[in-house]
Amino acid sequence: MQNLDELYEMVKQRKENPKEGSYTDYLFSKGLDKILKKVGEESTEVVVAAKNPDKPRGDGELVYESADLLYHLCVLWVEQGVTFDQIKTELAKREGLMSEYKDRPEIKDL
Numbered sequence: 001m002q003n004l005d006e007l008y009e010m011v012k013q014r015k016e017n018p019k020e021g022s023y024t025d026y027l028f029s030k031g032l033d034k035i036l037k038k039v040g041e042e043s044t045e046v047v048v049a050a051k052n053p054d055k056p057r058g059d060g061e062l063v064y065e066s067a068d069l070l071y072h073l074c075v076l077w078v079e080q081g082v083t084f085d086q087i088k089t090e091l092a093k094r095e096g097l098m099s100e101y102k103d104r105p106e107i108k109d110l
């Protein structure tokens with residue numbers, strides 16, 4: 001996936017059109033508790049990657065674990081009916097950008 005929009009859309013598609021052998025569908029079939037367990041595990045792995053001086057993937061360890069966490073967050077959002085636009089809107093609010101939001105397509109493309 002090139003960006004988070006595409007990753008989120010792919011996860012949503014998996015939920016709407018299950019595919020044989022898909023790990024994403026495996027998570028949806030297991031349900032919320034399994035997804036939350038994975039988010040918890042991946043969050044911890046991000047922390048460990050940032051702190052561990054003997055990283056198996058060197059400086060790439062934090063990048064790798066962060067990508068894992070973002071993927072599992074997308075699964076959680078889709079499972080709970082949270083859209084990626086809601087996440088972006090919340091981020092924009094924090095920057096005081098809400099009034100400009102509709103006129104700034106680059107914000108939607110984050």
Ligand SMILES: N=c1c2ncn([C@@H]3O[C@H](COP(=O)(O)OP(=O)(O)OP(=O)(O)O)[C@@H](O)[C@H]3O)c2ncn1[C@@H]1O[C@H](COP(=O)(O)O)[C@@H](O)[C@H]1O
Nearest residue numbers: 001007010014019021022023024025038041067068071072
């Ligand atoms: N980005 C990801 C992604 N990141 C992590 N993972 C999977 O997340 C799992 C995490 O690894 P773990 O060792 O913690 O888990 P596990 O032991 O394999 O599984 P559990 O039994 O613990 O659930 C691995 O199986 C990874 O393959 C992902 N699986 C899929 N994607 C994206 O989703 C797309 C569709 O994937 P499918 O749904 O499998 O078709 C892929 O093309 C990717 O773009």
